[in-house]
Amino acid sequence: MEKILIIDDEMSPRESMRMVLKDKYSVSTAAGALDGLSMMSESPVDLVLLDIKMPKMDGITALQEIKKKHPDTEVVLLTAYASLETARDAIRFGAFDYILKPFDKDDILQVIEKGLARRRSSAGLKMERDILLDRASFLEKQIDEARSNIMMCYEGTVNALILTIDAKDHYTYNHSRRVAELSSSIAAALGVPKKTIKEIEQAAAIHDIGKIGIDENILRKNAHLTSEEAEEIKRHPVIGARIVQSVPFLEDAIPVILYHHERYDGKGYPEGIAGEKIPLSARIVIVADAVDAMMSARPYRNALFIEKVLKELGENAGTQFDPDVVNILLSSRVSLV
Numbered sequence: 001m002e003k004i005l006i007i008d009d010e011m012s013p014r015e016s017m018r019m020v021l022k023d024k025y026s027v028s029t030a031a032g033a034l035d036g037l038s039m040m041s042e043s044p045v046d047l048v049l050l051d052i053k054m055p056k057m058d059g060i061t062a063l064q065e066i067k068k069k070h071p072d073t074e075v076v077l078l079t080a081y082a083s084l085e086t087a088r089d090a091i092r093f094g095a096f097d098y099i100l101k102p103f104d105k106d107d108i109l110q111v112i113e114k115g116l117a118r119r120r121s122s123a124g125l126k127m128e129r130d131i132l133l134d135r136a137s138f139l140e141k142q143i144d145e146a147r148s149n150i151m152m153c154y155e156g157t158v159n160a161l162i163l164t165i166d167a168k169d170h171y172t173y174n175h176s177r178r179v180a181e182l183s184s185s186i187a188a189a190l191g192v193p194k195k196t197i198k199e200i201e202q203a204a205a206i207h208d209i210g211k212i213g214i215d216e217n218i219l220r221k222n223a224h225l226t227s228e229e230a231e232e233i234k235r236h237p238v239i240g241a242r243i244v245q246s247v248p249f250l251e252d253a254i255p256v257i258l259y260h261h262e263r264y265d266g267k268g269y270p271e272g273i274a275g276e277k278i279p280l281s282a283r284i285v286i287v288a289d290a291v292d293a294m295m296s297a298r299p300y301r302n303a304l305f306i307e308k309v310l311k312e313l314g315e316n317a318g319t320q321f322d323p324d325v326v327n328i329l330l331s332s333r334v335s336l337v
């Protein structure tokens with residue numbers, strides 16, 4: 001049963017209204033606004049019938065208090081003809097409607113029923129909104145979980161690819177990982193945004209993925225390569241890009257995979273593009289790959305050897321390598337030790 005509170009300082013209208021409503025609703029009464037408000041704070045009601053002219057606290061002040069504390073409770077004002085204008089004005093404070101005294105029984109029932117209908121629909125909307133909010137936060141949690149699962153799959157896939165490349169190629173274990181780390185340090189020293197650094201690091205780790213499609217005997221051959229064999233090896237950037245094209249979350253790695261053998265002077269492969277036409281990510285990885293290849297040739301790394309690596313980089317800056325990327329290493333902004 002819906003709850004109605006009648007607040008009126010005069011007993012006669014208060015009681016006669018209660019008689020009209022008591023069979024249909026759960027009705028309580030208060031002889032003043034302060035009493036009514038304290039009753040509501042203990043037990044909220046669905047609708048308040050509120051007299052305007054009362055001592056201590058008048059109905060308009062009480063209306064504003066009710067709306068502040070119980071915004072969903074509907075309020076119907078009770079007014080004598082003299083306060084009609086006030087009652088009309090009070091609608092802007094959130095009153096649902098007003099009833100003119102002396103009241104008509106049918107009239108009052110009709111207004112109350114309309115007020116309760118509005119209360120029901122706003123309560124329904126509130127419930128629907130709460131359900132939607134719950135659902136949204138549940139979905140957000142699921143998306144977070146799915147995202148971290150995808151990241152785990154991604155990292156697993158990348159790791160498997162790295163191990164496959166290193167196992168097939170003649171490079172020592174962890175070559176790809178070291179190229180990835182060095183590329184990331186160079187990118188950071190160049191001031192590349194964080195998200196891009198991560199992309200470059202991941203792309204660098206699988207830059208040689210295309211070697212999966214190259215004959216192992218050629219990859220591992222120690223003797224001089226014939227020109228056919230050299231041409232065969234040169235296919236690995238294109239093969240790699242094709243492999244990665246079919247994996248949506250590896251798409252960002254394509255420029256590095258495809259262009260990591262392009263030279264700054266345009267004499268590289270597969271396309272022979274030059275300078276800034278080579279994506280920065282690829283220009284970084286070319287240098288990191290060359291550094292690690294030179295360093296891997298020696299089981300120990302003394303200072304003299306690092307000096308030799310840096311000399312080699314300096315001599316090839318502007319021809320094989322992007323001079324800006326080489327400068328990052330020459331200026332010791334990235335340590336090779």
Ligand SMILES: [Fe+2]
Binds near residue numbers: 207208
């Ligand atoms: Fe390569």
